[in-house]
Amino acid sequence: MIPAQTVAEKLLSRKAGTPLEAGEIAVCAVDLAVAHDGNRPQSIDILRELGGGGPWDPARVILVIDHAPTQPNLAAAAIHDGMRRFAREYGVEVLGPGEGVCHQIIPERGYASPGDLVLGTDSHTCTYGALNALGTGVGSSDLAAVFLTGTLWLKVPESIYVDLTGRFRPGVYAKDAILALASRLGADGATYAALEFHGDALAGLSVAGRMTMANMAVELGAKAGIFPCDEVLERWLAERRAAHPTAPVTPATPASAVSPDAGARYIDRLQLDLASLEPQVACPHNVDNVRPISDVVGTPIKEAVIGTCTNGRLEDLAVAAGVLAGRHIHPDVRLFVTPASRAIYLAALRAGIIEILLEAGAIINQPGCSACTGGSHVGVPSDGENVVTTANRNFKGRLGNPEANLFLASPATVAASALEGRIADCRQYMEVGASA
Amino acid sequence: MNTLGRAHRFGDDINTDYIISAKAKESRVNIADMVPYLMEDIRPGFASSLSPGDVIVAGRNFGCGSSREAAPAVIKGAGVGGVLAASFARIFYRNAANVGLPLLEFDTSAIPDGATIHVDFSTGVVRDTSTGRIWQAKPLPKFMLEICHEGGLVNYLKKHGRFVL
Ligand code: SF4
Numbered sequence: 339m340i341p342a343q344t345v346a347e348k349l350l351s352r353k354a355g356t357p358l359e360a361g362e363i364a365v366c367a368v369d370l371a372v373a374h375d376g377n378r379p380q381s382i383d384i385l386r387e388l389g390g391g392g393p394w395d396p397a398r399v400i401l402v403i404d405h406a407p408t409q410p411n412l413a414a415a416a417i418h419d420g421m422r423r424f425a426r427e428y429g430v431e432v433l434g435p436g437e438g439v440c441h442q443i444i445p446e447r448g449y450a451s452p453g454d455l456v457l458g459t460d461s462h463t464c465t466y467g468a469l470n471a472l473g474t475g476v477g478s479s480d481l482a483a484v485f486l487t488g489t490l491w492l493k494v495p496e497s498i499y500v501d502l503t504g505r506f507r508p509g510v511y512a513k514d515a516i517l518a519l520a521s522r523l524g525a526d527g528a529t530y531a532a533l534e535f536h537g538d539a540l541a542g543l544s545v546a547g548r549m550t551m552a553n554m555a556v557e558l559g560a561k562a563g564i565f566p567c568d569e570v571l572e573r574w575l576a577e578r579r580a581a582h583p584t585a586p587v588t589p590a591t592p593a594s595a596v597s598p599d600a601g602a603r604y605i606d607r608l609q610l611d612l613a614s615l616e617p618q619v620a621c622p623h624n625v626d627n628v629r630p631i632s633d634v635v636g637t638p639i640k641e642a643v644i645g646t647c648t649n650g651r652l653e654d655l656a657v658a659a660g661v662l663a664g665r666h667i668h669p670d671v672r673l674f675v676t677p678a679s680r681a682i683y684l685a686a687l688r689a690g691i692i693e694i695l696l697e698a699g700a701i702i703n704q705p706g707c708s709a710c711t712g713g714s715h716v717g718v719p720s721d722g723e724n725v726v727t728t729a730n731r732n733f734k735g736r737l738g739n740p741e742a743n744l745f746l747a748s749p750a751t752v753a754a755s756a757l758e759g760r761i762a763d764c765r766q767y768m769e770v771g772a773s774a
Numbered sequence: 775m776n777t778l779g780r781a782h783r784f785g786d787d788i789n790t791d792y793i794i795s796a797k798a799k800e801s802r803v804n805i806a807d808m809v810p811y812l813m814e815d816i817r818p819g820f821a822s823s824l825s826p827g828d829v830i831v832a833g834r835n836f837g838c839g840s841s842r843e844a845a846p847a848v849i850k851g852a853g854v855g856g857v858l859a860a861s862f863a864r865i866f867y868r869n870a871a872n873v874g875l876p877l878l879e880f881d882t883s884a885i886p887d888g889a890t891i892h893v894d895f896s897t898g899v900v901r902d903t904s905t906g907r908i909w910q911a912k913p914l915p916k917f918m919l920e921i922c923h924e925g926g927l928v929n930y931l932k933k934h935g936r937f938v939l
Contacts, residue, residue: 363939364939376800376842378803378843378847410801414801416803461839475865476841476865476869477841477869479873479926483927487931490937491917491939525835559864711791712796713796713797735792735795735815738796740814
């Protein structure tokens with residue numbers, strides 16, 4: 339008899355074609371393989387070294403040019419050129435530069451669905467967990483092996499059950515919830531495990547918010563962070579399919595959704611009451627160095643960043659615009675804003691959000707990884723400067739200067755801080771009674 | 775798989791940005807050109823202080839952060855014979871084996887900085903050559919050791935054509 343399974347156990351069992359338990363190693367069939375321009379070496383070059391022609395199934399491979407979307411130097415240009423040549427030769431889709439960051443555009447275009455196994459050469463491939471898929475990051479050689487064989491050996495992770503309860507109070511968002519969890523578990527608290535999110539809070543948690551949380555699962559060491567396929571997700575998927583009728587590579591059916599069995603075994607269970615949270619800030623230089631906003635209010639900042647695959651979605655830009663509307667950022671602050679995709683950029687433009695941001699003094703970047711790492715060549719801070727950003731990592735040097743300090747926070751906190759030139763509590767800019 | 779060299783100690787949570795920054799990586803194509811920038815942001819000049827066979831000795835969560843395979847590749851390219859740490863982040867752990875950089879996971883806290891140590895990655899035995907002190911670690915899982923032993927995943931797949939568990 340097959341023992342009761344967690345989502346990760348069940349999903350990987352399907353891909354391996356045999357019942358699996360946590361700890362077992364199996365060769366799994368991959369639904370979607372994604373490579374971006376940030377990697378050295380590139381998977382496509384390793385595939386060539388392996389003597390392989392094209393990938394096992396060109397329709398299940400996507401190349402994304404997002405890490406250096408401004409084509410800032412010869413190395414980036416050469417990498418991009420190589421990607422385009424490969425794509426043309428083997429009939430693979432290449433997206434960008436300028437289309438957006440991979441973890442936004444792939445879900446947005448309906449390329450990932452519930453029950454999928456998505457492997458990408460980016461650690462934040464765990465973002466797809468918001469879609470009830472198992473996404474995880476691998477290196478270039480592993481992805482080249484997927485290109486060659488359509489499979490990869492994987493160890494089935496243990497799972498941690500996270501029960502999300504309550505509703506956010508105004509000014510508190512999904513970013514604050516995942517930072518609070520990082521504080522509780524630590525940067526290696528979920529190493530090798532999958533986080534499985536459940537709870538009554540999900541009914542009020544948008545897919546965008548889930549993507550923010552799943553995105554940062556890897557900052558806790560997790561292999562994946564997976565949400566269930568519920569009504570909220572089904573509605574979102576239906577909208578995606580309507581907008582991109584021909585796009586899905588692996589169309590979801592209700593049967594493809596994965597839920598855990600009663601009695602599944604978890605190595606840990608924890609509960610997070612969203613209603614109890616206040617805005618959170620991760621202080622330099624570790625993601626788990628998290629403080630409640632009240633501890634850090636007043637810290638001077640010179641740069642503010644809204645965007646990245648963690649928080650560059652339409653609702654993030656809308657929240658920031660809500661704080662910035664009719665105001666102007668502090669004269670000592672640069673505010674960089676990066677819509678996570680072209681579609682988001684357009685939607686924000688049509689909704690008047692971009693206009694509000696520009697009038698408030700923001701600099702709008704090309705969709706992609708702009709202003710997330712020093713490799714994007716956007717927003718490199720000067721020595722000694724403090725930067726408040728919606729990104730997922732505040733490692734020393736992450737934005738290109740080891741002498742700068744990065745603070746991680748929600749778009750609302752970043753926007754409020756940009757106004758004041760110091761870390762600020764966004765709640766004073768929220769209308770009383772407004773709902774988050 | 776053995777190495778003999780000096781131990782270079784690092785702390786906890788040494789992330790892949792520290793190992794090789796996005797800035798250094800994205801403006802270069804070849805791993806060899808990135809070697810001088812190994813650990814640049816936290817220990818400038820580290821690459822030039824290394825002799826072939828030296829060992830990185832670290833605390834918890836070594837290699838956390840991005841999936842960049844350049845991280846273990848640059849460590850290997852700098853002549854490091856292997857990494858010993860209290861624990862590794864999972865993507866780095868895979869990538870290291872895939873590029874043929876051997877690892878051992880155990881409590882490394884008693885290994886002195888600068889000690890000359892001999893490491894046998896196949897058996898997991900680590901020996902301080904001046905004091906004779908020995909540590910026994912659990913070697914990489916057999917399957918990963920095999921990939922690492924072949925010199926990495928490319929050689930492994932050239933030989934087998936697919937994964938053989
Ligand atoms: S936005 Fe930042 S974290 Fe996300 S994929 Fe790009 S570089 Fe990585």
